[in-house]
Amino acid sequence: MNEAIVIPMEHGLLLAGILFLIGLLGVLVRRNIILILMSLEIMLNACGLAFIVAGAHWGVADGQIMFMLILSIAAAEVSVGLGLLLQAHRRFGSLDVDQASRMQG
Amino acid sequence: MLELGLFYIAATVSLISTVLAVTRYNAAHALIYLIISLLASAIIFYLVGAPFAAVLEVVIYAGAIMVLFVFVIMLLNLGQSGDVAEHVLLRPRMWIIPSLLCVILFVEIVYVLQSSESLLNGMVVGPKEVGLELFGPYVLAVEIASMLLLAGLVGAYHLGRRYFTDVRDVPTAQPLAAVSGDDHE
Secondary structure, eight states: OGGGOOOOHHHHHHHHHHHHHHHHHHHHHOOBHHHHHHHHHHHHHHHHHHHHHHHHHHTOSHHHHHHHHHHHHHHHHHHHHHHHHHHHHHHHSSOBGGGGOSOOO | OHHHHHHHHHHHHHHHHHHHHHTOSSHHHHHHHHHHHHHHHHHHHHHTTOHHHHHHIIIIIIIIIHHHHHHHHHHHGGGSOHHHHHHHHTOGGGGHHHHHHHHHHHHHHHHHHHTHHHHSOSOOOOHHHHHHHHTTTTHHHHHHHHHHHHHHHHHHHHHHSGGGGGTTTHHHHSOHHHHHHHHHO
C-alpha cells in the first residue's frame, strides 16, 4: 500500500519540459540581458529537475549527482554572464542586447 | 494520493511563478518570482525523495546564484533614480502575488515535514548514497567540475576589471599601425 504512492515520472518530466520551454521562450523573446540570463537559469533548473525525477524513479543517486554538476555549470555560467553584462552596460550604456548587434569593423 | 496532490500544488506554483518571472518588465520583480520558482522546485525535489538536492537548490540556487543577480541589479541600478525604484518596489500591490505563492509553499513544506514518516517512504536517496557515488565512480566528474568553477572564476575576474573601458577609444585616438610599429622597433 505504501510503496504505491509514487509520483509518476511522466508528470515530472512533463513539468521539466514545460519549464524548459518557458525558459527557451524567455531567451528568444526578452531583450534584456538580465532577463535572458534568468531564462537560462530556468532552463538549467528544468534540466536538473528532469535528472532528479528520473533518478528518483529508479531510486539511484546518479540523478542528484548530475544535478550537482548542472549546479556547478550554472554557477560558472552565471558568473561569466554577469561579468559580460557589466562590460556591456559599461560599453553600450544599456542592457538591451540589440545594442550589441553591430560590429565595429 | 496526498503526496500526489502536494506535488501538483508545488508544480502549479512553479509554473505560475516561472511564467510571471519571464514576463515581468522590472528585473527585480522577475528575480522575486524566479526565487519562488526555485523554492517550488526544491519542494518537488524533497517530495520525490532527493532531500540533499532540495537543500542544494535552496542554498546554492536560491541563495548564492540569485544573490549574484541581486548584486548586479543593485550595482547597475537600471537607469532609474534609486528612490523611485525603491518606491515602486515597496508598493504593497507588488507583493501580493509573491507572498501568496510563498505562503502556499510554506504551508506545504510545514505539512510535509510534520508528516514526513508517512509521506516519504522507500525511495529516499539521502546524502550518504550521493556522497558514496560522488566520490566513487564520479570522482573524475568532480575534478572536471572544479576545473570548470576555476575557469568561471578566472573569466569573471577578467571580465569584471575596468580595463576594457578604454579599449573603444584607443584605436580612434592613434592608429594601430603606429603602435605595432613601435613594438617592432
